[in-house]
Each structure stands twice: as structure tokens, then as C-alpha cells.
Amino acid sequence: MLESFRVLTGSELIVDTALSTGVHGVVPGLGSVDPRGYGRLHRHCFEGEWDAARAEQERLLTLPGLSGVGDSTRTGPSSSTVGACKAAPHLRGIIDCPVTAPPRLPLTDDEVRQVEHRLTTRRLL
Known part of the structure; x- marks a missing residue:
């Protein structure tokens, strides 16, 4: 067993x-x-x-820095982390929709650009 x-x-x-x-x-x-x-x-x-x-x-271990893209005056660390973990595969063309389920707030366009920049600097895009 x-x-x-x-x-x-x-x-x-x-x-x-x-x-x-x-x-x-x-x-x-x-x-x-x-x-x-x-x-x-x-x-x-x-x-x-x-x-x-x-x-x-x-x-x-350098990847968790993605969780810091969310504006802390607008959203919490959980929304930021989940948003970044959804935005990354979306930017890489792996998933079609990066939307997160409520109550998490979606990343703003600027925050998604920060994810894109971090992925680019890590050569993941």
C-alpha cells in the first residue's frame, strides 16, 4: 500500500x-x-x-522577483505573484488568457510590461 x-x-x-x-x-x-x-x-x-x-x-531562485511587480498600494503580494505567474506564460505564447480569478486583482499593463522586462533580462522571452 x-x-x-x-x-x-x-x-x-x-x-x-x-x-x-x-x-x-x-x-x-x-x-x-x-x-x-x-x-x-x-x-x-x-x-x-x-x-x-x-x-x-x-x-x-532569481525568478521570485516577479512577485514584486504589483503596486503594493493597489494589490497584495498574492495577486502580484499569481498575476506574474499567469502573465509570464501568456507573454511566452503558452496560454491565451492571463486573467486571474477573483478576489485577486489583475496586473495593470505597466505591471505586465515589468514582467516582460524581467523575462527578457533572464532570457526567457
Whole structure:
């Protein structure tokens, strides 16, 4: 019965560590921003390439900066983070609609441009 039990983590910050300790997989929200990066990280971990995994994990740790695009006088960090995680795949042509569900507020055009700039500087666009 326990053989079918699987452990996943949603924390973007410890993917390499979690996989090194036996976690079966990950569901990071930022995977929608840089799915190839998380794919590389996963592959490095399962192939035992721990130095490469750590380097990719460190690179991916720069992505949470996307959560700061929302104007804090208008919206909270949750709306900003979810908005950025929806805007990024929209800008990359992966999803058609970046709308977030209420009560989260959508990003403004200027905030979406900030996401675009951050993706461009990270060479994700």
C-alpha cells in the first residue's frame, strides 16, 4: 500500500534538496514561468548531477522577483505573484488568457510590461 504513496513539494526554493532526499516530484508555481529550467533541474537531480542541479536551483531562485511587480498600494503580494505567474506564460505564447480569478486583482499593463522586462533580462522571452 505505501509503495503507491508519492510525496511532492510545491516549494520553488528547495526543489534540489527535496529531490535529493527522495521526494518523487515537484509542483512549483514558478514552473509556469520557466518550465524548461525546472525540467533541467529535475533531470540533473535524477541523474545525480548535484553540482549542475545546485547551479540551476540558484538560477531559478532569481525568478521570485516577479512577485514584486504589483503596486503594493493597489494589490497584495498574492495577486502580484499569481498575476506574474499567469502573465509570464501568456507573454511566452503558452496560454491565451492571463486573467486571474477573483478576489485577486489583475496586473495593470505597466505591471505586465515589468514582467516582460524581467523575462527578457533572464532570457526567457
